[in-house]
Amino acid sequence: MTTGKTTETPDAAPLFDLQSLVVAVRRRRRLWCSLALLGLLAGVALAVLRPPPPSAVTKVLIAHEDDQPNDTGTLIRTDVELLGTTRIAAKALHTLKSGENPEDFMKEYRGTGLTNNVLQIDVTGESDADAVARAEALADTFVADHVKRMREAAKAEAKALVDQRDRMRDELAAVNKEIGDRSPETDPTESASIESLFARRAELNSRIADFDQRAEEARVGTPKVVAGTRIVDAPRAVRHSLPKSAVTNGVIGSVLGLVLGLAVAAVGAVVAGRPVLRREIAVHLGASVIAELRTPPRLPTAPWRRRRARTARERLTTTLTRSVRGTQESVSLLELGCARTTSAIALDVATALAAQEPVAVVDGLPGPQLAKGRAPQGAPTVVSGDQVASLPQQTRRLGVGSVAPGTAWTDLRYLGDQTLLVVRAGHGSATWLHTVARQLADQRIPVIGVVLVDPDPRDRSDGTLWDGLHIALRGHSERLARQSGTGQPPTERSSWAVRVPDTDQEAR
Structure with missing residues (x-):
């Protein structure tokens, strides 16, 4: 019995051969190595020809009245969004005595929530001193705005509680007037109604005391928020290292060029x-x-x-x-x-x-x-x-x-x-x-x-x-x-x- 092998014809060959693709890509190593080198040079050139603008950074500790241990960062994200509003930008520019458009100024800074209570503010400027001044103005403006909002909220809450307490006092006065000098012992025929009036008066006294306590707590909570919100890291200029930037940009450019080169080589091998x-x-x-x-x-x-x-x-x-x-x-x-x-x-x-x-x-x-x-x-x-x-x-x-x-x-x-x-x-x-x-x-x-x-x-x-x-x-x-x-x-x-x-x- 004779055995033999048969060569696989192109009709029976697979549509996609991974081994052929790998070999074809490896043979075009000049292409993707050249693109990787080009990306490296482009990254280094970008770091040298377009250095980052002068910038400053500061950190603000923010106290929230509704802070919870299980908070997922909702409050700090709200603070970040409030920092990026025209109201904060306009107040900061007013402090700097600058006539710049608030919308344009908003593009030159950003806020980042590091933790649930720490906000980092990054600002760019024409010089290091200008960037530091802008960061300080933004931090002061945001702290003042936050404190003002917390005070107004506490004041509104205390006022609502006091108003409710006053309504309870008026109702208590009416109940006391209705009771007068009567008691269940002096008037046995109306002892049931008199007892209900006494129960109502006790309930009103309890609720009035509760409203007094809550209003006091609302007032006491504001100083804690005011004292807890402050700048914890003074504004300072960020020092940029040209060698470090060149190395970082070069590595990023080299990786991007290598990926692009491999993709082009693979697509070219499949198409060709x-x-x-x-x-x-x-x-x-x-x-x-x-x-x-x-x-x-x-x-x-x-x-x-x-x-x-x-x-x-x-x-x-x-x-x-x-x-x-x-x-x-x-x-x-x-x-x-x-x-x-x-x-x-x-x-x-x-x-x-x-x-x-x-x-x-x-x-x-x-x-x-x-x-x-x-x-x-x-x-x-x-x-x-x-x-x-x-x-x-x-x-x-x-x-x-x-x-x-x-x-x-x-x-x-x-x-x-x-x-x-x-x-x-x-x-x-x-x-x-x-x-x-x-x-x-x-x-x-x-x-x-x-x-x-x-x-x-x-x-x-x-x-x-x-x-x-x-x-x-x-x-x-x-x-x-x-x-x-x-x-x-x-x-x-x-x-x-x-x-x-x-x-x-x-x-x-």
Whole structure:
């Protein structure tokens, strides 16, 4: 019994791949690191160019007559709202002898309830002295207003209690007049009514005493409120530290820039739909990843890093040279997003092949990357496409071209009968990778494999397709027919072509 694996087609792939998203965001670290640095610089610049205005702060202890231990802060919130009224602002401006509009002045200060009885007032001004004066005027005005309101409330309450007591006294006088000199003993016939009058008089005396006591308590409560409401922290200017403000603003700006950069990178990765994992690129192109090459750093690196990069470059050259030498047909290197790297790879492979046979590199790139590139010592000759006919018959051709948007697909056949795709990870979209695979199949150009440039170092996915041969997945039947000596190509494309990975159609 034979078992095998099948590669998941794009139709069966999940709509959202978290691993691909994480890799795509990590690959765009330059973007979000740049935005984080930009936010850091913007925060520091904001702290330097726009320092906070001069400000002062003071704290006021407020005593409330209705204070309760379980109060949830309702009274102090009421005081904060009263502080932000035009009446308080106008009185403070009158104390300062300022003609400023109260509505405008209200925008320059704010109150904050620290506890149920402590109110903090923050004020800005043109200078430290002006801010301190404004804070003092506001605190004095608010304390005076609070004391005045408490006194008026206590006075109104005491007056109401005294008025009620006076009405009770008038009623008591009427009851006493009605009783006169009578008593239940002197007038037995009306003893019941006389007893009720005596009971009413006792009740009135009790209520009068109660009203007297409550009125006295209302009067006594006001001095406690007056004495308890005062400024506990004298107005003082707030000292602003430029280094501290710069660090704080820089950290905030850096965090905001980082979050924005990550969001932009994530949204861009989802919208662009550019495969970055080995398995995705292999599935979309319909060819296995046979080699990888990381882009060398632009900045100077440690010697062991350079030695490691050089070893990887030599290993790649050996692998590609073995693949090209193992076939009698001409081979081309077609790039997608890495023209300069492909040019260097082609020159290295051609130099290795030139040690055993004559080799010529056919330049089919649209740009000057190969013509003006730095060729290694002993590298073969580079010719253009119109000079191919003049090459000797025994000379091996190694074509270099591009499958980027705008490619002349019909010209790729003249660069080589087979091809190696050199693709930069995350450069082409899934749709364009499908287009490349379909166009190469239409031109009957088999793909030996894919060389992945700049892969993600943390990518552990498998780039080998398990539903076909390891290399040359397209046109393999046709090559077998030519190698067997029949020389008769199949009349139908279905006899040599395999399924082109496309979401909406197949290559017939």
